[in-house]
Amino acid sequence: MENRTRALKNFKVQCVGISKSFGEGNEKKLILDDINFGVGDEFVVVLGPGQSGKTTLLNLIAGLERPSTGQVFVDGEEVTGPGPDRGLVFQKYTLFPWKTVMGNVEMGLKLSGMSKKERREMASYYIDLVGLKGFENSYPHELSGGMKQRVSIARAYVNKPKVMLLDEPFGQLDAQTRYLMENEIIRIWQAEKRTIIFVTNNIEEAIFLGDRILSLDGKFPGRLKTIYDVDLDRPRDRADTSFLKIRQRITEETMLIL
Amino acid sequence: MGKKSTNTLVLRIIPYVSILSCLIIWQLIVVLNIVPNTLLASPLQVIKLFIYKLNHTQPDGGLILVHAFVSLKEALIGYVLALLIGIPLGLAMGWFKPIDGLIRPLFEILRPIPPVAWIPLTIFWFGIGLSGKVFIIFLAGLVPVVINSYTGVRMTNPVYIRMARTYGATKWRIFIDVCVPSALPMVFGGLQVALSVSWMTLVAAELIAADSGLGFFITMGQRLLMPDMIILGILMIGLTGVVIGIIVDKVEKRLVAGMWR
Missing domain, CATH: 3.40.50.300 (P-loop containing nucleotide triphosphate hydrolases)
Structure with missing residues (x-):
């Protein structure tokens, strides 16, 4: 063993x-x-x-x-x-409906205690990376299925998982x-x-x-x-x-x- | 085009027509003495009494708006107390098992008792003043508020909870950041139910024991054999209920908008 x-x-x-x-x-x-x-x-x-x-x-x-x-x-x-x-992306749309794209992406960083300015910056970078610049303040119900999964990917990436x-x-x-x-x-x-x-x-x-x-x-x-x-x-x-x-x-x- | 706009105009007028024709029929019933005036007052008599009661305390000892204000005050104090205690309690019961185990048996006993059944005991305890009414409203409002808050947390999509767990969130953080916001629409549903139950219970309490308030006003009308007083009281209860409903709705919209972001 x-x-x-x-x-x-x-x-x-x-x-x-x-x-x-x-x-x-x-x-x-x-x-x-x-x-x-x-x-x-x-x-x-x-x-x-x-x-x-x-x-x-x-x-x-x-x-x-x-x-x-x-x-x-x-x-x-x-x-x-x-x-x-370990960052997860599920098949079902699992974004928090009461949070904006930004709120969803920065959630993990917020829970890990990162300062607001720092996490905003990091979240913005990954929102940009997945091609959703300009949608930071949109709510999940305003996004298409593909866009939702982009947010999910950004949300997993931003925590820098192994x-x-x-x-x-x-x-x-x-x-x-x-x-x-x-x-x-x-x-x-x-x-x-x-x-x-x-x-x-x-x-x-x-x-x-x-x-x-x-x-x-x-x-x-x-x-x-x-x-x-x-x-x-x-x-x-x-x-x-x-x-x-x-x-x-x-x-x-x-x-x-x- | 022309036909369509006349149609919408007709549709817009219909509700007023129905109210107006009811009033006219009602007025005729009294004027033609189909029902004697000692048993039913005409709409015009009710309006006349309302105008009179705006600046006369006779025959019941209070201005009509003062009665409405007394009822409103009692209802709002009891209601707000029910929210302040019921919402946190229900939310916590939904997420923390020991709290659930501790409170739920008591709550299940309390739940099926109609709030009106508490009235005699409250008169013993608090007399016929403000505090007794507040206590009854509190009990009446508490039940739907707790149930809805509890259910709201229990119905949190497990996928959201899993998601938060993968962030390494503590049980407390999951409660605050996931369960509470997710339960919010359900909580507000409970507030609306609690509001109507509170208002109904209050009027019942005032009918039985009070020295002011809209329920008391109706009782006085009955004792003085004045049907116009009774009808005015009923209409004021309806109107005041609508006003509270609008206020709660406004507050709710603002709060939900504030929390869901």
């Missing part, structure tokens, strides 16, 4: 022997089984169909749930609860906005690199975004199936032959479980 932990220490995020079940007795249901992986300074996509436990996996890393067995480490320290070193955890952030957007936002997240990420773990059920999205793709088996319990390295230059072209080749391979290999 000691050695294993040490060996994985080069990674930003390590999942060691994780399993997770919900319920008790006969109702007990195994959601994730024997998950082991490490994530470095990279953009990793967790790809899996519905009921593969991918959101649960993200919640375990976020510390919102505790694993039934195994451990999660971030920067070598075991995760025992949620913390500002890891960004994104749970199907573009799942509720229309196809066109989704393409746009996939380009945008890469642009933002290239402007300021973070370790990103991005969960999706969309193969094309996974290949477009990820340095690596961790593919989960479908239907509970979710197991880690294959890890794909995506060696394509950015910006990636969804119609490029090498892109399509990877796409075909992943599609074929995941077909059985879809």
Whole structure:
């Protein structure tokens, strides 16, 4: 165990022997089984169909749930609860409706006790980075779905987390906005690199975004199936032959479980 | 175009027509002696009495606006007390389990008792003056205020709470920064309910025991066999209720706008 932990220490995020079940007795249901992986300074996509436990996996890393067995480490320290070193973006729009864009983005900084002037400055920088300059005083209900997710991304970025955890952030957007936002997240990420773990059920999205793709088996319990390295230059072209080749391979290999 | 504007004009006139025709029918019923004048006063008599009562204390001992002011004062003091205690209490009960465990059993016993049932006991305790009325209004207003504040916190979207937890927010900060603002619209819903319950209870209390106020004015009308007094009292209660409703609505709008940013 000691050695294993040490060996994985080069990674930003390590999942060691994780399993997770919900319920008790006969109702007990195994959601994730024997998950082991490490994530470095990279953009990793967790790809899996519905009921593969991918959101649960993200919640375990976020510390919102505790694993039934195994451990999660971030920067070598075991995760025992949620913390500002992990920034979250959910699929559902989770902006506080009673706060403006500025109020939402600076919330984490405010809770960490930063002075008003300082946090305004930092929040403005990230609002600008996600392309929402001029919308600082808008309320969430005045924004489109894509804009809301931009705010969510800025809100996660501004706390300078070690890891960004994104749970199907573009799942509720229309196809066109989704393409746009996939380009945008890469642009933002290239402007300021973070370790990103991005969960999706969309193969094309996974290949477009990820340095690596961790593919989960479908239907509970979710197991880690294959890890794909995506060696394509950015910006990636969804119609490029090498892109399509990877796409075909992943599609074929995941077909059985879809 | 011309037809449309006549239509909207007609629609705008209709409510006035209905009120006016009611008044006319009412006036006719009295004038034609369909109902004897000892049992029902005509609208004109009520208006005449209102004008008279603006500067005459007879026959009940107070100007009509003084009665309205007394009722208003009693209602507002009791109501504000209910808010000051009920809102923080309900909010805290919704978020902090020990407080919930401590208060809720008592509250559940108190809750189904109609506020009017407290009136005899309050007369024992406080007599027929201001403090007794305030106490009853307080009890009447407290229940909806606590329930709505409590429910508002309980209904906070768990996603917001999770979000705040990922910022490392303490339980107290989550309460202040997430649960309270998120509960606010619900809290104000409770304030409106509390207001109408308070006003109704107050009038009931004044009907039973008082030496001034609109409820007392009505009772006097009954004792003096003056239907015009009774009707004037009823109308004043309605009007004053509307005025309080408008004030609370204004305050609410300003507060919500101030908090939701």
